[in-house]
Amino acid sequence: MGRYSRLREIRRMDPARDCAEILRLMAQYEFPWDYRQGIGLAFLRDYGVPRISVLLDRTQEFERQGQKRYDDTVLFGYEMTAEGFESERARAAARRLNRIHGRYRIPNEDYLYVLATTVVGPRRWIDRFGWRPLCPQEVQALAEAGRRTAAMMGIAGAPDTYAGFEELMDSYERAMFAYDPANRRVATATFRVMAHWYPAPLRPLVARLSLALLDEPLLRALGFRPQPRWVRLAAEHLLRARALGVGLLPARPRWLPSRPRPRSYPFGYHLDDLGPHWAGSRPLEPLPQERS
Numbered sequence: 001m002g003r004y005s006r007l008r009e010i011r012r013m014d015p016a017r018d019c020a021e022i023l024r025l026m027a028q029y030e031f032p033w034d035y036r037q038g039i040g041l042a043f044l045r046d047y048g049v050p051r052i053s054v055l056l057d058r059t060q061e062f063e064r065q066g067q068k069r070y071d072d073t074v075l076f077g078y079e080m081t082a083e084g085f086e087s088e089r090a091r092a093a094a095r096r097l098n099r100i101h102g103r104y105r106i107p108n109e110d111y112l113y114v115l116a117t118t119v120v121g122p123r124r125w126i127d128r129f130g131w132r133p134l135c136p137q138e139v140q141a142l143a144e145a146g147r148r149t150a151a152m153m154g155i156a157g158a159p160d161t162y163a164g165f166e167e168l169m170d171s172y173e174r175a176m177f178a179y180d181p182a183n184r185r186v187a188t189a190t191f192r193v194m195a196h197w198y199p200a201p202l203r204p205l206v207a208r209l210s211l212a213l214l215d216e217p218l219l220r221a222l223g224f225r226p227q228p229r230w231v232r233l234a235a236e237h238l239l240r241a242r243a244l245g246v247g248l249l250p251a252r253p254r255w256l257p258s259r260p261r262p263r264s265y266p267f268g269y270h271l272d273d274l275g276p277h278w279a280g281s282r283p284l285e286p287l288p289q290e291r292s
Contacts (some may be wrong), residue, residue, distance in 0.1 A: 055106075
């Protein structure tokens, strides 16, 4: 398979009809590492909003079991798209998410913002540091996935286009980004989880390079100072060198998709394992489209 064979395949697809398949090709074959980094950056942006981070800080999940919280978030995204948004597997994951979130009084605009970060985050990261930019079909598939997720979970007002999600995210951040001690606590706990993926001698360097990739409005909201210019340049050059190298590699073979390997579940997981322990005691409500 040629390096650009999947790109040609994706360009022949209809994002409205084939969004789950396009996302699968992006996340499991074309950009597996970069897609995860984009989602990870989306998590961090959520912490710049005190209303969100105060709630996360109050649960203490990131402090007590940060790796599981990270893994669960990644796995929920995987479960929603693994067999398509119309599948029972996707609907079961959405019901589980609604069961967990139903414990809290979360404004609809916060749901919309978090959803927008998962649409915009991967596109911005891949266009900046991926081995090629996303094509229009991939960009629209991200937006269509966001729209379908909103419909399943009962989130009102989701945009129909990527540009709509991007404007929603940027305008929300202009209005809502502000420093709060909870922002820094939750972000620090998350950085601690990510740093532990690497050997101990590399962890301080990984933390500095990670901070160097964040924009100044987010850094201010999280309570971190910008890294020196040489650190920012080093981080960008390293990632762009990686992108050049990845672009020279052969395409990932079809028999070797990149799937989540959650550290919290070395022997596999069931949907009921995802989320906090108390989730199973809450009522399981039907999705909006399942109500008569």
